[in-house]
Amino acid sequence: KYNADYDLSAKQGADTLAYIALLEEKLLPALLHTFWIESENYCSVTKPWFASRIAFPLSLYLPGKMSREALNRILLTKGGPPLYSLTEVEAQIYRDAKECLNLLSKRLGTSQFFFGDTPTTLDAFVFGFLAPVYKVCFPRVQLQEHLKQLPNLCRFCDDILTCYFRLTVSGHSSAGQDTADANLQKLTQLVNKESNLIEKV
Numbered sequence: 001k002y003n004a005d006y007d008l009s010a011k012q013g014a015d016t017l018a019y020i021a022l023l024e025e026k027l028l029p030a031l032l033h034t035f036w037i038e039s040e041n042y043c044s045v046t047k048p049w050f051a052s053r054i055a056f057p058l059s060l061y062l063p064g065k066m067s068r069e070a071l072n073r074i075l076l077t078k079g080g081p082p083l084y085s086l087t088e089v090e091a092q093i094y095r096d097a098k099e100c101l102n103l104l105s106k107r108l109g110t111s112q113f114f115f116g117d118t119p120t121t122l123d124a125f126v127f128g129f130l131a132p133v134y135k136v137c138f139p140r141v142q143l144q145e146h147l148k149q150l151p152n153l154c155r156f157c158d159d160i161l162t163c164y165f166r167l168t169v170s171g172h173s174s175a176g177q178d179t180a181d182a183n184l185q186k187l188t189q190l191v192n193k194e195s196n197l198i199e200k201v
Contacts, residue, residue, distance in 0.1 A: 019122055019126075104126060
């Protein structure tokens with residue numbers, strides 16, 4: 001009874017597995033591209049975040065390695081015929097991601113969670129995929145813009161943040177912590193300072 005899916009029927013359990021597979025097939029490549037391949041997002045958001053949490057000198061190497069691995073994964077899984085160029089692959093993965101978001105929005109409807117009033121494994125998976133796209137302030141926001149056109153998915157993320165992470169819709173915690181933008185600025189300044197020290201050496 002402590003399983004989040006304890007009260008689900010066999011059909012709902014099968015639906016959970018199907019939607020998780022859909023997320024990994026259709027949405028994950030676009031997330032990888034948004035965070036790790038799109039150059040503006042990578043340089044101003046992803047790289048500073050990760051570099052600030054990795055000890056020097058690995059902080060200079062690992063983000064780039066992870067970016068290359070993300071690109072290789074996308075090309076390996078999505079780069080076959082008839083999609084021969086990176087531009088064609090990018091266009092396709094974002095079409096797939098938007099289609100996936102539309103399907104999730106239709107499935108959620110007006111419900112609080114995907115299977116009623118109680119969160120399940122599927123809700124955790126969907127939130128894990130959507131919340132970073134929804135909340136991170138990207139320079140390039142193609143996927144984020146589409147997500148914000150689906151108000152029930154945005155409300156879904158806001159409800160979970162408020163209920164389980166004690167965050168308000170604006171991104172503040174109940175204790176009044178700094179906003180995500182302020183934290184990101186601090187992380188960026190820290191990485192820039194570290195880079196300047198390296199150049200001087």
